[in-house]
Amino acid sequence: MTDDASKNQKPDPITERILAMIEDGGSVSPQEVAQAFYKDTKTPGMPADGWHKYMTAVRQQAIHLARQGRLQITRKGEPVDPNNFKGVVRLRKMPPAQP
Template identity: 35%
Template sequence: MSQLIEDTILVLLSQVRDGESISPNDVAKTIDRENWQRELPKIRAVIIGLARQEKLQVLRKGKPIEPEGFKGVYRVRLPVAE
């Protein structure tokens, strides 16, 4: 399942312009349109793993944050040079 989640995240990110982000809800709804809320904890775990590998960035209020211990609404994007 985590490979499906990772692949879905990367496909969705490849479809947005450079620097734009996606919501974990978008990923969940792509995987399971009916019961998407159940997927969110698994998606968060995969996102944290990908962020630790520097394959993506976790954003809060539009700014990159550390992938450990964040709370609330967040989005993800591919890394951008700053």
Template identity: 40%
Template structure:
């Protein structure tokens, strides 16, 4: 037996991002570098992608929780920052009005 812990398998590709996370990154990438986005803006963009003719105008509200969960995930892995009053906050401990921006 060898003591070497190398694995002969090729490295796995990272798991694909959730569609909501992809929309967050796409929307933030489209903003100027010094701007941030409100979670409702992202939820509206995602809702418009999924809208059916029978959906009401408040469809975006259905996606608010998913946007927050994916924003927290993206902040934890270092892709975005969650901000309050323009300052980055801990993604595991924030309340109230918040925004998001690409990591600076």
């Protein structure tokens, strides 16, 4: 993809939601992100548990952001490899680099 094409590309709404939710320095679970995203997009008549369909997209975007160094995926409070992890994880802002 060229630089011009990436400039015209709209930001992914799930990516924006993830980054907004970790901006304050706290951590969130992928489930919390999916639920918040669904709550914002939900219309009357949609099922209450419809957020499940966003879980895969949230995890994929979290992995992408972790590979870019924009967030950290943790399990039991410890960073995990975004290319190889399982289980219950949380997302948090990358800690500042130590000098």
